[in-house]
Amino acid sequence: MKLVLSQEQQELRAAVRDFLRTASPLPKVRDGYDPQVYARLNGELGLSGLIIPEEYGGAGAGLSELAVALEETGAALLPGPFLATAFTALALTLVPDKELMSGIAEGRIAATLDESEVASDGTTASGTLPQVLSGMDADVLVVPARTGDGLVMVAVELAGPGVTRTALETLDLTRGQAKVVLEGAPVRVLGPAPEHGIADRLCVALAAEQLGVMRAALDAIVAYAKVRVAFGRYIGSYQGVKHKLADMHGKLEQAESIVRYAAWAADEAPDELPEAAALAQAYVGRACFEVARDHLLLHGGIGYTWEHDAHLFYKRAKADEVLLGPPRVHRARLAQLLEL
Template sequence: MKLVLDAEQEELRATVRKVLTDRSPTAKVREVMDSELGYDPDLWRTLGDLGVLGLVVPEDLGGSGAGHTERAVVMEELGRALAPSPFLASAVLATDVLLALDADEPARAALLPRLAAGELAGTVAAAEGGGSWDRAGGTTTATVHDGTWWLDGVKTPVLAGDSADLVLVHARTPGGPGWFAVEGNAVGLTRTALTGLDPTRRFAALAFDGTPARPLSVPDAGAALETVADLAAVALAAEQVGGMGRALELTVEYAKARMQFGRAIGSYQAVKHGCADMYSAWEQAVSVLRFASWTADHDRPGLPAAASLAQTYIGPAFFETAAAMVHYHGGIGYTWEHDAHLYYKRAKSSELLLGPPSDHRARLAALVITDHIPTDHIPTDDPKDL
């Protein structure tokens, strides 16, 4: 197991950080998050030119042929900069769905190169009224008439659903759950932008009313959904770690510069210890992330537990760090002009994006029990089982 980035991965980090520092400073973030599109198309094309939108896509399908550790590095930098971007929706969710559909080579060959190049921005529509995804496809139905498939139902919330060029929909069919590709401007598709807590991340409700869709071949659509959710949990954890790191940096810088009673507030024990706690939480989060991303690349059977572990720890840790950032900045930390509230809102929305931490804890506990305790001896209230 490798928990330290190598020289090439550090170079990737430095390159992406420089691009985001130059092209997505705080002033640009605030400008873009209030724009109609919700992200900067020029920055999106630049990320495509750098090859980071297709890091996990094989080279023969237009990608870089790298791995999830490299993608996590990019997600860390995007989270650090709070860059409004459809990266999570397109370069993670939509890309991973297509990679999971290994029985549909035509669809992969047609769509993955365009996603990797940034020519298309994709997303996945799987949730129906919450963060959890129904393996059976939910209440959205897909029916076929005269050889054409039609979708009916509502998916919400859909990440970047108001601007995506391609929507991959998980729906219920007469033969079980399935995946379908829908164009963003398809007939019968109504996209309604939603107002969320985090202004840097866009969501939408997608209503399908006799919407034509292309079926995607996959032996087990539900299993593909679970794999995509686990990989998304790892990528989201990376974004959260990046946000944690930047919140820590800004707080320490302020504690050094803010003078009170003739001395920097960082010299006071309460502030000093609080910053130390933030640093400790971030260091542990980095270790959990490195383990999860390594697992995604090298130990797929262990991915469910690693993904649940990442969201069990890192989601709440990011929120606690962001809350501490607001606290230690004092009055200015509560103002619209300071960036603290943006990290705070990103932290809370991210913590719940793929389901609450309680769901991940329950899943992790179930996986641990299944792996390490014989099924014929599950502990009960009997004292002999303790």
């Protein structure tokens, strides 16, 4: 097991970081999803096809490489359907579909995945999905459907007939959700739904994004502590601030080890993945929120203002913490897996 990034992974990280620094800086994040940035992200870097097998036009990389990219998109608070599309691509690696995977790899299709079960007769589907990640921005929805032959995965064109989408007011201003109602919407059956594996991969991918949010939040408050003067001293020289920053750094280091291990397990040791994935969300989700919260508090009064970026990290961290279920759900699963 290797928890240190390879040379290729470091180069990938640098490329994504440099791209996002110029194409999607934090001031632009407030404007929301920009399809042009998403198109460039895929056209210039091919990120949407990173996890897609080469036979479908993707890069054929592993979850370890996708985690590197997600860490950077998380640090940049990238708006739009990139995480939702990554979730979908991870599911499609277990339920391959040439049309969808090729479209995602080429950047033509923004997709989203929802784990809520709908009813289907094999050609149409009906059901209500209360919170679909990037539901207003995605082109295709992949969802499990109950048919007479059992549980299958189906694809739904979100702009097609029988689909009603309603944008939701969300805590995270940088990434939306939608209520999606299917009423006899045409579907295409992709194949039998996997009994396990999808949820674990989603947990690892989300933890990678959370790691990026943590790192960016800590970097921001460390930089601020070096220039902000209070009572004639830089606030970074005060013991209370130094201890808090050290605690935040410790959480970041632990989170990075957990994410690297979980991504490695997904690629190289699938038997270890369930425990690693549960641990990733049990620890990283809460740690990310705590770091983002403390980074906001240490900014003082300015951190509470609408104009400052601190609240954007705080809201992304809280939204991510509960996106796949609160940490207590993952702690309970981890305990069950470990027979505690």
